[in-house]
Amino acid sequence: MNIYDVSEHAHVSIATVSRVINGNPNVSEKTRKRVLAVMDELGYTPNVFARSLGLNTMKTIGIMCADSSDPWLAEAVYFLEKQLRSSGYDSILCCSGYLPETKKKYLELLRSKRVDAIILAGSHYVEAKEKDNAYLLEAAKDIPIMLVNGCLEGGQIYSTVCDDQAAVYSAAAKLYQSGRSALLYLYSGTSYSNLRKLAGYRQATAAASLPVRDELMVLCSKDPDLAMEQIKELSDSGIKFDSILAAEDILAVGAVKYANQTGISIPEGLSIIGYNNSILSRCTTPEITSVDNKVEALCTTTVNTLMKVLEGGNVPAKTTITPELIKRGTTNF
Known part of the structure; x- marks a missing residue:
């Protein structure tokens, strides 16, 4: 049974049936009772499409x-x-x-x-x-x-x-103010959010009167093991860094794994900040400082x-x- 059957048996329009279904007051009590009685007799249960006829919305x-x-x-x-x-x-x-x-x-x-x-x-x-x-x-x-x-x-x-740009700027600034001077920035793509974060890193580095170095801005795979390997390769190539700021927590996990495998103490030898404050930030030892983007x-x-x-x-x-x-x-x- 469908709304058309109810309309036919109750001798009213489909729009009237829909108004009854949706509790529209512009239906007489006599008509409302007749339509409801037919619905009960036919065992008709209104569906979302029927309701939409009267409400002009699928909800x-x-x-x-x-x-x-x-x-x-x-x-x-x-x-x-x-x-x-x-x-x-x-x-x-x-x-x-x-x-x-x-x-x-x-x-x-x-x-x-x-x-x-x-x-x-x-x-x-x-x-x-x-x-x-x-x-x-x-x-x-x-x-x-x-x-x-x-x-x-x-x-x-x-x-x-x-405000991703302001968040990364603030996180980077705190690392620089704490005495860090070679901040490695890890990011995973070129989405709107990633570009805003990257701008925040550049802005904070320039504000600290430090050079914005391309080799310290690394596009990383969104996999902790691959990120760890990329960081290790970077270090083995002679590029020095004393802190890591990651655009996502999963990259920060890779940074923690890198430090643990290479025997670098955290946070004394390497400070790390992640982003998103996801459950991943609480799954490492030590747990990861992270930006909560709410x-x-x-x-x-x-x-x-x-x-x-x-x-x-x-x-x-x-x-x-x-x-x-x-x-x-x-x-x-």
Whole structure:
């Protein structure tokens, strides 16, 4: 049985059935009782598509992330889904990978599901070239697009970001002020967030009146063992460093493994700071000092902003969250 059968048996329009399903007051009590009686007689249970006819909403939000096995993205998806559920919305998750063509494919898939909005978790959805963001700008003409820790200007595009540049600047500055002078910076890509972090490292180094050396800015594999090997190769090549700042905790784990294998004391011989304050930062000995970029606050704020957008409220296009440095055993400043 479906909504059309109810409409036929109750001798009312589909729109009237939908209004009854959704509790719309613009239905007479007599008609409401008749429709409910037919629904009971036919054993009809309303589904989300039937409800959408009356509400003009699927009460469903699409979520896209590049890789759900990534610890930070996994946490983000958890907090987004939790907040959406508490707001009365269901969610559909798509893991798009990092290739532009698959990102476009999954965005269109979610749009075809008639979701009310799409949340893009992670900064990898903002490309460096404007033409590569055209599909997002086009989609935003029809549906709100929410960016978690990515920033893109355009109509119906709303960004909630952590101030990554300021966070890295502050972390690097603390290491320099503690007497470190050769800070190795490890990062894993060229996403919007990674580029902001790299800018913070450059800015802090220049502010400390130290040269910004290319050999101390290393693009690393997102694997602790491979990161460890890259650091070791760098050291074996004669490049000196007395501290390491990593754009992600998984790279900082590689730095701790490097120090442990080579007999360097932490933090006396090598200070290490990670980023994200993920569970990985608490899985090493010593535990890793890490920047908490407030993933829960980012996600909660994103959903709260989205609810206001869907209600027709006036909200800012960009909201910035302030990070916090969590000190543990890999630093002594």
